[in-house]
Amino acid sequence: MSKKTTPKKNIFDNAGARSAFASLIAILGGFLVGFIVLVLLALFNENIDFFDAVDGFFRILAGPFSAGNKDNILFQLGNMLFNSTPLLLTGLSVAIAFKTGLFNIGAPGQYLMGAMGTLIVAHSIPTTVVPPAIVWIIALLTGILCGAIWGAIPGFFKGVLGVNEVIVCIMTNWIAANIVSWVFKDSVFINVAETKMNFIKKTSANGVSTATFGLDKFFSGSSQYSRSYMDISIFIAIIIAIVIFIILNKTTFGYELKACGYNKNASKYAGMNEKRNIILSMAIAGGLAACGAALWVLNGNQDFKWEVYQSLPSDGFNGIPVALLANSNPIGVVFSSIFLRYINVGGSNLAAQTDFNEYVSQLIIAIIIYFAGFSRYIQEAMIRLRAGRKNKEKEGK
Amino acid sequence: MGDIKNSEYVIEMRNITKVFPGIIANDDITLKLKRGEIHALLGENGAGKSTLMSVLFGLYQPEKGEILKDGEVIKINNPNDANKYGIGMVHQHFKLVDVFSVLDNIILGVEPTRFGFLTKKEARKRVLELSKEYGLNVDPDAMVENITVGMQQRTEILKMLYRNNEILIFDEPTAVLTPQEIDELMEIMRGLAKEGKSILFITHKLNEIMAVADRCSVLRKGKYIGTVDIKDTTKEELSNMMVGRDVKFVVDKEDAKPEDVVLEVKKLCVKSHTHKKNVVNNVSFKVRRGEIVSIAGIDGNGQSELVHAITGLERIDSGTVELVGDDVTHKSIRYKNTHGMSHVPEDRHKHGLVLDYSLEQNIVLQRYFDKEFQSHGFIKFDAVRKYAEDLIEQYDVRSGQGPVTMARSMSGGNQQKAIIAREFDREHDLLIAVQPTRGLDVGAIEYIHKQIVKSRDNGVGVLLVSFELDEVMNLADRILVMYEGEIVGELDPKKTNAQEIGLYMAGAIKNNKAEGDKTNE
Ligand SMILES: Nc1ncnc2c1ncn2[C@@H]1O[C@H](COP(=O)(O)OP(=O)(O)OP(=O)(O)O)[C@@H](O)[C@H]1O
Ligand SMILES: [Mg+2]
Numbered sequence: 001m002s003k004k005t006t007p008k009k010n011i012f013d014n015a016g017a018r019s020a021f022a023s024l025i026a027i028l029g030g031f032l033v034g035f036i037v038l039v040l041l042a043l044f045n046e047n048i049d050f051f052d053a054v055d056g057f058f059r060i061l062a063g064p065f066s067a068g069n070k071d072n073i074l075f076q077l078g079n080m081l082f083n084s085t086p087l088l089l090t091g092l093s094v095a096i097a098f099k100t101g102l103f104n105i106g107a108p109g110q111y112l113m114g115a116m117g118t119l120i121v122a123h124s125i126p127t128t129v130v131p132p133a134i135v136w137i138i139a140l141l142t143g144i145l146c147g148a149i150w151g152a153i154p155g156f157f158k159g160v161l162g163v164n165e166v167i168v169c170i171m172t173n174w175i176a177a178n179i180v181s182w183v184f185k186d187s188v189f190i191n192v193a194e195t196k197m198n199f200i201k202k203t204s205a206n207g208v209s210t211a212t213f214g215l216d217k218f219f220s221g222s223s224q225y226s227r228s229y230m231d232i233s234i235f236i237a238i239i240i241a242i243v244i245f246i247i248l249n250k251t252t253f254g255y256e257l258k259a260c261g262y263n264k265n266a267s268k269y270a271g272m273n274e275k276r277n278i279i280l281s282m283a284i285a286g287g288l289a290a291c292g293a294a295l296w297v298l299n300g301n302q303d304f305k306w307e308v309y310q311s312l313p314s315d316g317f318n319g320i321p322v323a324l325l326a327n328s329n330p331i332g333v334v335f336s337s338i339f340l341r342y343i344n345v346g347g348s349n350l351a352a353q354t355d356f357n358e359y360v361s362q363l364i365i366a367i368i369i370y371f372a373g374f375s376r377y378i379q380e381a382m383i384r385l386r387a388g389r390k391n392k393e394k395e396g397k
Numbered sequence: 398m399g400d401i402k403n404s405e406y407v408i409e410m411r412n413i414t415k416v417f418p419g420i421i422a423n424d425d426i427t428l429k430l431k432r433g434e435i436h437a438l439l440g441e442n443g444a445g446k447s448t449l450m451s452v453l454f455g456l457y458q459p460e461k462g463e464i465l466k467d468g469e470v471i472k473i474n475n476p477n478d479a480n481k482y483g484i485g486m487v488h489q490h491f492k493l494v495d496v497f498s499v500l501d502n503i504i505l506g507v508e509p510t511r512f513g514f515l516t517k518k519e520a521r522k523r524v525l526e527l528s529k530e531y532g533l534n535v536d537p538d539a540m541v542e543n544i545t546v547g548m549q550q551r552t553e554i555l556k557m558l559y560r561n562n563e564i565l566i567f568d569e570p571t572a573v574l575t576p577q578e579i580d581e582l583m584e585i586m587r588g589l590a591k592e593g594k595s596i597l598f599i600t601h602k603l604n605e606i607m608a609v610a611d612r613c614s615v616l617r618k619g620k621y622i623g624t625v626d627i628k629d630t631t632k633e634e635l636s637n638m639m640v641g642r643d644v645k646f647v648v649d650k651e652d653a654k655p656e657d658v659v660l661e662v663k664k665l666c667v668k669s670h671t672h673k674k675n676v677v678n679n680v681s682f683k684v685r686r687g688e689i690v691s692i693a694g695i696d697g698n699g700q701s702e703l704v705h706a707i708t709g710l711e712r713i714d715s716g717t718v719e720l721v722g723d724d725v726t727h728k729s730i731r732y733k734n735t736h737g738m739s740h741v742p743e744d745r746h747k748h749g750l751v752l753d754y755s756l757e758q759n760i761v762l763q764r765y766f767d768k769e770f771q772s773h774g775f776i777k778f779d780a781v782r783k784y785a786e787d788l789i790e791q792y793d794v795r796s797g798q799g800p801v802t803m804a805r806s807m808s809g810g811n812q813q814k815a816i817i818a819r820e821f822d823r824e825h826d827l828l829i830a831v832q833p834t835r836g837l838d839v840g841a842i843e844y845i846h847k848q849i850v851k852s853r854d855n856g857v858g859v860l861l862v863s864f865e866l867d868e869v870m871n872l873a874d875r876i877l878v879m880y881e882g883e884i885v886g887e888l889d890p891k892k893t894n895a896q897e898i899g900l901y902m903a904g905a906i907k908n909n910k911a912e913g914d915k916t917n918e
Contacts, residue, residue, distance in 0.1 A: 251774045252765050255758070262753040269710060269740070269748040270762040271731030383418065 015379075019327040022378040023336070026325065030368025031061070037363060038356070047355045059350045060361055063342035066349045071221040076349075078219025078228030080341045082299065085233045086111070086315045088337035089292030091322030092241055093151075093285040098328040099248055100281040101261025106154055106169030107289040108316025109176035110147040114290020115297050115304055116180045118143030119200050122298065123189050127207040135208050136298060143294030144287045150176060151286015152279050159278035173316075177308045184306035191303070199303040209300020229302070233295035238334055240291065245330040257281050289316060321369040340365055404468030407432045407595045408453070408484075408564055413462035415448055417806065419797035422448040423459065424619040430564065435586060435596045437606040437627075439639050440616035441838040442810025443795040446599045447489055449616070450566050453597075454486045455479040485557030486566040489599075489809050489836075490746065491549050493541045499552050500524060500537035503559050520559075527558045531588055532581075545697065547578040554585065565589065566597045569809065571605055572836045575696045575864050583609050601810070601838045603632040615639050640840040648843075650850045653874035655685035658722070659737070659827045659858035660707070665716035667702045675714070676702045678882040684827065684858040689849065691861040691873030692884075695902050699882035700862050701743055704831055707860075708740045709733055710748070721826050734763045737826035741816055741833045743862070749816045750804045757785035757800035760819050792818035793844075809836045821848055828852055831862040846872060866895055880904045 035057050042053035059066040064076035090107045097104035122139040154168035184190060184200060191199045203209055210231040219228040248254035260267040260277040267274045292315065297304050322340060326332030347361020408430040415423040422445040430436050438446050451457045453464065455473040463470050466482050473479050479486070493502050504520045521537055528535055533551040541549060550570060557565055567586075571579045586609055590596055600606060606613055607627060615622040615638045622638055636644040660683065667677035677699045684690045692700055705711035707718050709730040717726045721737050734740075742748035750759050761770055761781050770780050785800040794814045796802035804812060813836050820828070830849065834842045849872060853859055863869050869876060869890070876888040878901035885907040888898060900906050 250776060252771050252776055253774060255765050255776060259751050259754065259762070263747075263751045265747045266749065266751045266762070268730065269708075269742060271729065271734045273729075273731075 016329070018379045018382050019329065019375065020332065021382065022375040023325055023327060023332065023372060025378050026371035026375055027339075027368050029371040029374075030364055031057075033367045033371075034060070034360070034364030037367075038360060041356065041360070045355065052354065052356075056350050056354055056356050056360070059353065060343060060346035060364065062349075063346040064349075066346055066353070071226075074219045075221040075226055075228050076345055078216065078230030080345050081219075081234045081338070082229040082231065084338045084341045085237045086292035086296045087318055087322055087341060088234070088237045088241065088334060089295070090289045090315055090319030091326065091333040091337045092237075092244055092319075092330055093288035093292070094319040095323035095326060095328040095330060095333050096244060096248065096257075096288065097281060097285040098323055099261060100257045100277070101264075102155075102158065102165050102278065102281055102285070104151070104154075104169060104282065104285045104289075105166055105317075105320070106151060106172050106282075106286070107319045108312035108314075109169070109173035110150045110286040110289035111293040111313050111316040112173075112176045112180045112308060113150040113286075114143040114147035114293035116143075116183060117146030117290070118294040118297055119189060119203065119304060120183075122203040122208045123201060123206050125206075132207045132209075135206070136210065139203070139208065139298060140291070140294045144291050147290020147293070148283040148287035151289070152283040155279035155282025158282070159275035165282065173312055177310075177312055181307055181309040190306065196303065198305055198307055200297075200306050202300055202302065203298055204300030208298065210295065210298050229299055231299055233299065236295060237292070240288070241330045241334050244288075248330065289319065321365070321372075324369055325372045327372075327375055404465070405432070406430060406465070407467060409465040409468075410449070410453060411463050411465065413449060413452055413459045413464075415445070415452055415457055415459045417448075417797050419799075419802075421619050423452065425461075426616065426619075426621045428614055428621070429624075430595050430597060431612070432595055433590055433593050434611040435590050435598055435609050437610035437613040438597060438599045438616065439601075439603075439606065439613055439635060441618070441640060442814065442836075442841055443618075443808040444616040444639075444838075445619045446616060447568055447808060450486065450568055450597065450599065453479070454484060454566060480560055480562070483561065483563040484566065485560060485562030485564070487550065487553040487557070487568060487570055489568040489572070491546075491553055493549055493552060495542040496540065498538050498540055499535050499544070499548070499555075502541055502552055503537075503556050505556075507560060524555060524559060527555055531558065531585055531592075533558075533585060546573045547575065547581075550574065550578075550582070551585075563593070564595050564597070566599075568599045569601070569836060570598070571600055571602060572809075576866060577695070579605065601836065601842075603635055603839065606635065607632060617641065636839045639838065642840075644839045644843050646839070646843075648846045648850055648871050650872075651854075653688040653853065655688040655874075656856065658683050658685050659720065660684040660860060661717075661719040662707065663717045663719075665703070665706060665718065666714045667699075667706045667711060668714045674882070676882050677706060679716070680879075680882075680884055681716075682877055682884060682887075684860050686826065686856045686858050687853055688874040689853050689859040689861055689872050690875045690877060691863060691869045692877050692879055693863070693866065693869045693873075693898055693902060694879035696864050698879045698902075700879055701831070702882075703879070704740075704743070704829060704860075704862055708738065708829060734823075737824070739820040739823050739825035739828045741820045741828075741830040743831035745809075745812055745816055745835075750812060752805040753803065755801045755803055756789070756794070756796060756807070756815055757781050759804050759815060760785040760788055760800075762819065763823065788815075788818040788822055792821075793841075794818060810838060810841060813837055814841060817845055817848075821852065825857060827858045827860065829860045829862075832864065833861070834868065866898060869898075870895070878902055880907075 038053040038057050039050060042048040042050055064073055064080050067073045067076045090111060093107050094104050118139045121142045122135060125135045125138065127135055150172060153172055154165045157163040157168045158165040189200045190197060191201045210233050212231040215230040216227050219230040220226060248258065256272050257277055260272060260274045264274050296302055322333055322337045325336040343361050343365055347358045350356050350360060351358035406429045410428045413423050413426045426449060440446050448457065452459050455475045455478050464473060471482055500517065500521055503524055509516050509520050524537055533555055535548055535551050535555060570582060574582060583605065586596055598610060610627050612624055612626055613635060614624040617639060633643065663681050665677055665680045666675045669676040680703060694700055702711060706713045713726055717724060719725065720733060723736065725733055746752060764770055765776060770777055782800055789799060792814050795811050796807045817833060834845050837845065849859055861872060873890050876890055876898065877884050878886045878898060880902060881904065886901040
């Protein structure tokens, strides 16, 4: 040991840089395999040839930029950013749970409870009495609270009774789905329009919707009816991600949460309340997932399908790959969630414009996630390479 | 493998260099193992012993150097290769599957099958034969989680023998054993060597080296210092080679001047999780400022549970604990930590460290919320760094990257030193130290022992739990012997000897006082 080697500084000495690089490699690997799949598909389909496969691949890569004209591109970009919001927040939800040693597979249920709380409040407080902005805030906070409580339940079972959180999360997911369907069934919140009976009224019906500051107009197509959903919610979500990053990495609270996640026994030994921390972690995770739902419905132009007792919202589950790809780094989650949406948009463009179907983009995403699983291995390989190089440098001297 | 054993050495490791971020763990090390010898490997904490053995076992690839078996260069890419060449290893921290039986653990990876079905019958026969042949007493059907560390270790040894390994690596096998088990292990090792097995043996205990080893190689700070024949050397010479100076084995200390009581335990009982009896039964004692009270006893007689009950890691079923006159029986661990209690825990990986935290994060594990280290809930990273650097320097904690080194990557002994530094430096009136020198090198032990005596002289009350009689005799001002959850005797180290303590520890004698206490109930 002893002698300190002091070679040139290299960014791969930094763990954060290493993990970002590993994610990039995962993405590249995913694309590569995805491309091969496209070529294989082309081989077995008479309508498509190799060049179509190359073309299709670039359409996916281009995401919304494969939309054709400038208006369409802006329109798709706006929707992409808006639709990234719930994904970003459920990703954050799963990530913070991962960081504290928990697997939050309960995000779909927390998402549903959040949507329910928000919708009820947004429709029940008359905006003739209370200013819409205030109603918006109360509705958002109510949604977050509902999700937090819903997340705290598996946290309680895990922390106090030692029951595996995955099992409880799955149960609470279905309980949430049934509660939401039951609460809304025959309620006054259901859309009265003949064709929309499956949905809850848009919050804009009560004059409640997220501020857009003209973003919806900026991100819009030329024709009147194609105005995108873009509002400020993506920026709210990014700010939340930064706050979570700061909490996890700069505060004593985050220090405790992570310590409990890494080693429950040592945290107990150090005098931390490990049971409380587990419950808190799950409550925060639940609140984040719910916040994603709240911001989505508060957009004011979204139809929330209330009959969910048979299906859980996919954005809840998709938080898992988002967190995985970001290696559970809150800032990374911002990028990975937008990135996955970007690929999705590319995929639907591909389906709309060519003979490929949109499942190809899903497949590529799945492959990328699969590669992300190797992230640890890639990082270790980098460390090994680096150590070897340092040694050579030393010998050279 | 060829039958021409043309070399005197079964294994030669030549010019091995292994680099980790910020540190050269092995710097051009050459080690030669003779056939049928017990070869000890000695060196300070972090000297690179475990790393060198991991290279031989195929866990790490060296940047430079070659390995020869029977005079021929071989390439060991992974533990399977090592196994192929007959190399087996018992790691510093065991690698057994807790929920498997002993037999299953032994055959794991080389399960005998017929038509794809397990045929454990023959395996069992073979294991029983081996265990008889080498005196390795195990119960093949017991679950690993329920057996003693000693038996876990014998399981690890059987694992190697079952695979017909002939080069056996033991990484600090005795650190977790009781003195009795150590004697047994020494006997086993001698037997193995007689059967022609070649053994590499890492230990910090010079007595063990003197007792069983034929030769000893010494490493210091990643470098090879030399190899000596044990019959031509002494403990003093070995320790000198290892740390580069003379080491004292006996602590200088004056008579204790006990003052007021800092810890008073009254009729403490802790129920067992597995059986009906109390694991800690009606234990009462006091620790005063300025004295070292040591609890002696064979591992598993309730010492761990007693300490856990006092510190708050385990529930107390009845009885009281007073810390500096304050009844803390039902107080939180945080309260005790901030009201005068320091605790060096028995299990450094389970309780002592958050292995995925850096060294500096571990240094402030109980103090991150102090005014000194946070303001308005934000951690003062500069203050933490500065404090960690101070402690690292003061306690000579060695690691690759200083304060930012991940605790997991540190050598076992340096992990222990980090805990010691943290607990000794916190403000405290009572120091509870369980096996504080487990896994430390002689130089570090000398230092820690001095620190413990210094704490005592500064008015701290020390409760020392140790399974090592030497340490107890060396440090204690009073000895309490624990047997089956009860304190069976109080002894004065100056007036007693190892034999007498041994009798108490074995439950052969019990003090009247202890008996009297019991009937009070
Ligand atoms: N996986 C690793 N990554 C980074 N550094 C490591 C790793 N393993 C060991 N080291 C460093 O290499 C050095 C040698 O460690 P090693 O475990 O070989 O020491 P040791 O001689 O076995 O010490 P001890 O007696 O304390 O067990 C230490 O400074 C340690 O911090
Ligand atoms: Mg070691």
